[in-house]
Amino acid sequence: MSLLLKVEGLARTFVARNSSIEVFKDVSFEINQGEVVVIKGRSGEGKSTMLGILSGLDRQTAGSVIFAGEKLESMTVSELAELRAQKIGMIFQSFNLIGSWTAVENVEAVLMHRGMNSEERYEKAVAVLRELGLGERLDNYPSELSVGQQQRVAVARTLVNDPVLILADEPTGD
Structure with a gap:
């Protein structure tokens, strides 16, 4: 199996008013093509935030995400949109269906x-x-x-x- 996704030292912190909230820090893992991986945890522990970063919808505070050999953090917004359109499928909690479409x-x-x-x-x-x-x-x-x-x-x-x-x-x- 070939390496599809590599995450190294990933961290995400949100700054709110005069405080900061550390969602996760120093997360590293690899996913090979064909693997099924589950990120498990209680509500509010950063699973959705992690998926947002892995898809390029959000940016990490520190660390690196390498998808198919390309560093997501060095890609432009339009390059990330093209990557999602061509190679990444996303299923959201709220489904995001357009109500006026069949x-x-x-x-x-x-x-x-x-x-x-x-x-x-x-x-x-x-x-x-x-x-x-x-x-x-x-x-x-x-x-x-x-x-x-x-x-x-x-x-x-x-x-x-x-x-x-x-x-x-x-x-x-x-």
């Missing part, structure tokens, strides 16, 4: 940067939604879906892009 539209949107025509995007989105048992819910809006179905749409939105790395925040919460 299930299939929420999944299709992720593929727009890929240069696919609308028919290809639709077919790929439908295939992933069907694989997750949502074939009868393609044209439903998030408000018409159960929480579990909404979560599966969020998972489909991540899987449709064939990411190299999937970061899931509380994937077993629902």
